[in-house]
Amino acid sequence: MKRPWYRFLYVRSPLAKIGLAMLALLGSIALLLVMGILETPRMEAQTLNFEGRSIQNGAAAFANNCASCHGVDGKGLTGVAPALHSKYFFTQRLKDLEYTGSLHDYVKLTVAAGRPSMKKSQWAQMMPTWGQRYGGPFRDDQVEDVTQFVLNWEEDALVQTAETDPWQPFQNAPTVDIFAGGGAVEAAPTPVATGPRPPQELFVAMACVGCHNIDQPQTDSNKGPIGPNMANLYETAGTRVAGQDGKTYIHTSIINPTALVVAGYNPVMPADFATKMSEEEINSLVDWILDPNRQR
Amino acid sequence: MAVQPEVEKKSILRAVTDAADDVFTRITAGIPAAEVRRMLRGEAPGRPNPRLKPHSEAFLLHIKPTYYHESVTKFTHTFRLGLISTYLFFLETITGLILMIWYAPTPERAYTDMIRLLSNVPFGQLMRDLHRLGAELMVVAVTLHMVRTYLTGSYKAPRQFTWFTGVILLVLTLFLSFSGYLLPWDQLAYWAVTIGTSMAEAVPPKVVGETINLLARGAPDIGANGLMRFYLLHVLFLPLVLFLFFFVHYYKVVHFGISLPSDEEEVGQDTANKVPADRRVYFLPDVFIDESALLIFITALIVAATALFFTAPLESIANPQSTPLHTVAPWYFYWLQGLLKIADKSIAGVYIPGILLVLLMGIPYLDRNPSRRGRDRRVAIISGVVAGIVIIILSWMGTPYYAVQGAPAVEIVQELMPEEGMGPVREMGYAHLPIGVYDTRTNLESGDAEFDEVLHEFSVAIEEFGKTDKSFNEPYGIVTVSQEQPQLKRITWDIFWLSPDGKEETYKRIFFVHENALYWEQYGLKDFSYVRPPQPAEGK
Numbered sequence: 001m002k003r004p005w006y007r008f009l010y011v012r013s014p015l016a017k018i019g020l021a022m023l024a025l026l027g028s029i030a031l032l033l034v035m036g037i038l039e040t041p042r043m044e045a046q047t048l049n050f051e052g053r054s055i056q057n058g059a060a061a062f063a064n065n066c067a068s069c070h071g072v073d074g075k076g077l078t079g080v081a082p083a084l085h086s087k088y089f090f091t092q093r094l095k096d097l098e099y100t101g102s103l104h105d106y107v108k109l110t111v112a113a114g115r116p117s118m119k120k121s122q123w124a125q126m127m128p129t130w131g132q133r134y135g136g137p138f139r140d141d142q143v144e145d146v147t148q149f150v151l152n153w154e155e156d157a158l159v160q161t162a163e164t165d166p167w168q169p170f171q172n173a174p175t176v177d178i179f180a181g182g183g184a185v186e187a188a189p190t191p192v193a194t195g196p197r198p199p200q201e202l203f204v205a206m207a208c209v210g211c212h213n214i215d216q217p218q219t220d221s222n223k224g225p226i227g228p229n230m231a232n233l234y235e236t237a238g239t240r241v242a243g244q245d246g247k248t249y250i251h252t253s254i255i256n257p258t259a260l261v262v263a264g265y266n267p268v269m270p271a272d273f274a275t276k277m278s279e280e281e282i283n284s285l286v287d288w289i290l291d292p293n294r295q296r
Numbered sequence: 297m298a299v300q301p302e303v304e305k306k307s308i309l310r311a312v313t314d315a316a317d318d319v320f321t322r323i324t325a326g327i328p329a330a331e332v333r334r335m336l337r338g339e340a341p342g343r344p345n346p347r348l349k350p351h352s353e354a355f356l357l358h359i360k361p362t363y364y365h366e367s368v369t370k371f372t373h374t375f376r377l378g379l380i381s382t383y384l385f386f387l388e389t390i391t392g393l394i395l396m397i398w399y400a401p402t403p404e405r406a407y408t409d410m411i412r413l414l415s416n417v418p419f420g421q422l423m424r425d426l427h428r429l430g431a432e433l434m435v436v437a438v439t440l441h442m443v444r445t446y447l448t449g450s451y452k453a454p455r456q457f458t459w460f461t462g463v464i465l466l467v468l469t470l471f472l473s474f475s476g477y478l479l480p481w482d483q484l485a486y487w488a489v490t491i492g493t494s495m496a497e498a499v500p501p502k503v504v505g506e507t508i509n510l511l512a513r514g515a516p517d518i519g520a521n522g523l524m525r526f527y528l529l530h531v532l533f534l535p536l537v538l539f540l541f542f543f544v545h546y547y548k549v550v551h552f553g554i555s556l557p558s559d560e561e562e563v564g565q566d567t568a569n570k571v572p573a574d575r576r577v578y579f580l581p582d583v584f585i586d587e588s589a590l591l592i593f594i595t596a597l598i599v600a601a602t603a604l605f606f607t608a609p610l611e612s613i614a615n616p617q618s619t620p621l622h623t624v625a626p627w628y629f630y631w632l633q634g635l636l637k638i639a640d641k642s643i644a645g646v647y648i649p650g651i652l653l654v655l656l657m658g659i660p661y662l663d664r665n666p667s668r669r670g671r672d673r674r675v676a677i678i679s680g681v682v683a684g685i686v687i688i689i690l691s692w693m694g695t696p697y698y699a700v701q702g703a704p705a706v707e708i709v710q711e712l713m714p715e716e717g718m719g720p721v722r723e724m725g726y727a728h729l730p731i732g733v734y735d736t737r738t739n740l741e742s743g744d745a746e747f748d749e750v751l752h753e754f755s756v757a758i759e760e761f762g763k764t765d766k767s768f769n770e771p772y773g774i775v776t777v778s779q780e781q782p783q784l785k786r787i788t789w790d791i792f793w794l795s796p797d798g799k800e801e802t803y804k805r806i807f808f809v810h811e812n813a814l815y816w817e818q819y820g821l822k823d824f825s826y827v828r829p830p831q832p833a834e835g836k
Contacts (some may be wrong), residue, residue, distance in 0.1 A: 021589035024596035045414035052810030
């Protein structure tokens, strides 16, 4: 019979076979022992990994859902939503509320269930419900991810000073000035203007962006939920009020918002823009809103 | 047994060794220690053969033949693939049972249970990887077993029914593997199974297909019900059916004997059960030692491969709202996905697989050629090889390399930073993402050699697509890396180009990278980076 080339692989003696099997067994036991030593650092790395992944996912969810009101950097928008990236928020907020749970629980609950109905609030909109358990769009893990992301600002927020802390005190809640030894503070400091600001900046700084979507057109089937969308405003502004051109209409709507409320919307737009912007700034903002080729 | 008369009759020492031998013989189910010694020395058995006793005394051995024909015990005759498949089934059962301890089949828990298993259970990742590798190897082993049987013509009379049960076992193995796919509840699982079950929907008439789909998924889309159904299929129903068919199959194998090499018997004859006394190889000890040594060796190989190379994938949590780019079925169903790309859903998803299955089961009845010798069955062997090549080509067509190409901008970003998994950018990680704005037209220097390489790749890809794709004119890209939070960077990919009618188009993709994030390709011992002491984070 022909002897194949791989005959050197043949093991005939039963003892040799058993010996080889025992060697393989010992080898894998040794490997498992080495793995056992490395299991603790591996599990630690994995724990950190999944915490990091949770923050990553939270960042994406925040950018898509929360940044329009709480700001891209989490520092809040005047009159729209409070800052989260704030020393006050991390150190004093719970004490002022006399909330005895952890900040994690507070944020998670607020994200999941929202903050329904705040009477006399200075915010244009109440915090919506985000958790699926309460009728929102987020699964439990997404609520947890967003919470992890918000809490990850802590390190940055704790080094803030009185000038850099973006916190706007709630008008309807007692508060303590953490930077000045515990005295009560006045609500909502008015930002000081230094020369005309560009309309793009105004649209964000004045928090228009919180309620008005300038990328979506306002149509019967696509209405802005709080304020009308503005993508096609350059076409429709001149037709709203008889005898009024688009410029005058927008200008009036900014300085006196309750005068010309679009049917179907509540008069919630703040009425103090005339004091916050110069006439020059308001005009540039009007032109920018009406520009069909506006640049972001 | 009375001790005293025993000791009086023999010496005390003799009585003790006799008692010990008695216990030993009970453990070995009938073979005394002296006979075991003779076995290990390789001595021939006496007459009558004392090594047959365990076959009648021990339950596990009573189903094994007492002796084999010498020719079929050669490794290269069967490659012991049936044994290996069976072994892998038991490996899967054991690792699967261990994994069940930490697993609950609900959408709320399944994925977090995976995370807990990976980050909080010692050897949890090893168990998961072993289970996954074992499942894939089992598909390989069962398929090769079938190929071997086909090539040696061992399905011919009288073994037609053995082949038939074998085909059922193959299908059950595929279904077992596939049903386990959903359980981690990640994007990979969710969409692979969505594709799989949507094929059932194509069964005509419409009402039947929809009902089957509804029964499998438990709802129009896979959700809590679908997960529970797949879980029960995976851990209970399919293993039970497979167990049943395994014993039918194995009983037939033992009953007819393993077919001899075709040259050793006349055409049309079957002499597997008429083994001449001088060509008998007894199960105990020869085959037993061969098989156990082989299985121990394979176990060591699988453990080493798992520990050092293999990682079971785990993508992000299942999201019914977003289909990831380039969704694929498990690799053993690539051929089906390839078929679906070129043919209608009901033809490719139902008729062709159905006909193939019936053909496969019917092979012993269709092939009337009595000879098992290769030179007599050229048609059968060539058609088998052709079928194999067709399956391989179809499998290649099932991968994303064939005929699914997104828009250029989408593909460019997907290549560097895929939606799921690692990609070159995440492989470099947080430390190699220098903060700044990089424009492919001007600024491609970041000061980090690894990141420069990615930027170069990015600009080359944009340039290439700009040359080849007519709807992608004068393209350029901007990569922005910014610090979003402590330990968290934001990386924005912007691609700008002109459409054929000169309109400016843009594509934007934002990703976040955390300093501690790993991707499943990096888990475990494949990357020893986690053994180093943690380095101080930069940019605080």
